Amino acid sequence: MISDSTVQLGHGSGGQMMKRLIDEVFLDAFEAPELHAGNDAGVAALPGTGRIALSTDTFVVTPHFFPGGDIGRLAVCGTVNDVATSGARVRYLSCGFILEEGFPLDDLRRICQSMAETAREAGVAIITGDTKVVNHGSADGVYINTAGVGEVPEGSSLSGAACQPGDVVLVSGTLGDHGIAVMSQREGLAFSTTIESDAAPLNHLIAAVLDASPHVRCFRDPTRGGLASTLNEFAAASNVEIEVDEEAIPVKPEVQAACEMLGYDPLQVANEGKIVAVVPADEATAALEAMRANRYGTDAAIIGRVRDAGESGPCVRVRTPWGSTRILDMLVGEQLPRIC
Amino acid sequence: MISDSTVQLGHGSGGQMMKRLIDEVFLDAFEAPELHAGNDAGVAALPGTGRIALSTDTFVVTPHFFPGGDIGRLAVCGTVNDVATSGARVRYLSCGFILEEGFPLDDLRRICQSMAETAREAGVAIITGDTKVVNHGSADGVYINTAGVGEVPEGSSLSGAACQPGDVVLVSGTLGDHGIAVMSQREGLAFSTTIESDAAPLNHLIAAVLDASPHVRCFRDPTRGGLASTLNEFAAASNVEIEVDEEAIPVKPEVQAACEMLGYDPLQVANEGKIVAVVPADEATAALEAMRANRYGTDAAIIGRVRDAGESGPCVRVRTPWGSTRILDMLVGEQLPRIC
Structure with missing residues (x-):
């Protein structure tokens, strides 16, 4: 009963x-x-x-x-x-x-x-x-x-296929918070600091960036598959190479530590309150300032740049602190099921 | 694996x-x-x-x-x-x-x-x-x-709250087919005739009725809860009484037989390709003809009429072939779970 x-x-x-x-x-x-x-x-x-x-x-x-x-x-x-x-x-x-x-x-x-x-x-x-x-x-x-x-406002034509060599890539804050917050809760993992999900509505932040940077190429929220999926989708759709600078990508130390413990790459972990934007180089600073002025964008950063696709075709590269680069692939299988 | x-x-x-x-x-x-x-x-x-x-x-x-x-x-x-x-x-x-x-x-x-x-x-x-x-x-x-x-076309204001005393109630075809078809399949029941679901897109039929009867009060597809829920919703929203004539309501003999065997009232069984319409009396014939001209409305019928709510308030009555009436209530609990 x-x-x-x-x-x-x-x-x-x-x-x-x-x-x-x-x-x-x-x-x-x-x-x-x-x-x-x-x-x-x-x-x-x-x-x-x-x-x-x-x-x-x-x-x-x-x-x-x-x-x-x-x-x-x-x-x-x-x-x-x-x-x-x-x-x-x-x-x-x-x-x-x-x-x-x-x-x-x-x-x-x-x-x-x-x-x-x-x-x-x-x-x-x-x-x-x-x-x-x-x-x-x-x-x-x-x-x-x-x-x-x-x-959709008149004249607007944002698309993952609109990235051009020379464009700049921004992210609105720290990566991996949502995935690690859910995972910790689910598995009963205790870290010294509680990691909180970043779940947030970003429509006001996006509107502010559009005001500041009228030629934004595209936005995407890096949810399942994380930054890696988003950038690979952009690279493939626009037939370009995207290079990001590992040191420039904001990741909270406690999230980084949890990822290392659990064997995850924070660039492949889901976010629910972050936006990736690709903008023309001459609008990058304005876009960054607009993000930082929003409560959900205080940790925003410029993280990379769009280049011509090389002979190997569209791809995403991460430049490490030691000057070398590695390919950042999309996840193959499942890392964190039921994360959203 | x-x-x-x-x-x-x-x-x-x-x-x-x-x-x-x-x-x-x-x-x-x-x-x-x-x-x-x-x-x-x-x-x-x-x-x-x-x-x-x-x-x-x-x-x-x-x-x-x-x-x-x-x-x-x-x-x-x-x-x-x-x-x-x-x-x-x-x-x-x-x-x-x-x-x-x-x-x-x-x-x-x-x-x-x-x-x-x-x-x-x-x-x-x-x-x-x-x-x-x-x-x-x-x-x-x-x-x-x-x-x-x-x-929504300009000027359109269909609503379950728009029924008026004197209006006429139509249904676009036989009732109960979907619920009994799914139930038979699920329970492995065999009847002499296979009962088929009526699942169908009705947007073209609805458009034809709107053309023929420009003052339609409301449409609703009687899915879960069947005709009983739809008419009770209309009665409550419009604060009226609705009386339907049991003999006028189209029900296939094999559906009627299955309902009797299973203990269901076909007026409470789900449909997925039927529409109930309430129209002014002087547009009822035109609405009926428009329904019957559509492939999904060949069995359409005028089944009842809207009246002033009596002292007991809004309700739905069914007039039986013997001249008596009974109250047609919404289902209380669950009759046919997972029907749609």
């Missing part, structure tokens, strides 16, 4: 129990009038620039709560950041929950409050949603999908 | 294996240039009427393949229909997969082909996506979320 304090199969029925769950948990947490209208689609104003950006992300992280964040904050930040990287003004989110029978309703309320707070911080509204309940044992408590819609 | 013919944890890594999965399965199935651009958000034209409709649905149905459809066709139809019920022209979908380690890649390809075909039929494009992989045992093979965006 499952008590009323946990999710039950009936909460996914489309009937009275589901209505109660929606009223008492979701509508209590999320305030958008478009959601409260109670129709199957949220209808909302979008003045219309002629183009939209649409992105989606599903979150399956375990544990659900970790230092610096939780699955709800991640679910909002991840999609807000993905939409914002296109240069769009992020406006609306949808939210789809998969709940496991037996999941504590108090945990669900806490997750929804975190989503609502993060959405307020980002200035976006959750205007539509869906809930499914699966049998006990068929999910790990809760999975959350969000999709986000934004307006 | 999991062979290459199944999903592995590395397919969710953000690294090389994930890139291969995206290239060889998703990009092979889905053709939109916005998706093939390979950025974190799909950027697409939306001429802009000033308002968008956004909806989302997650699909956790078991089994994944059933007579008349599969989880992929459902995932496209469900969201297309939810967006279309707002009166919007559905344009773009996002798609988020949760894959279980060990899930056969051939099944995933088949599901993606089905999604692509259904999207083509509906005239919508899948322009962005996400893939997560969870450990063996943490999901039932595959869960799929879709979110959809459409343009």
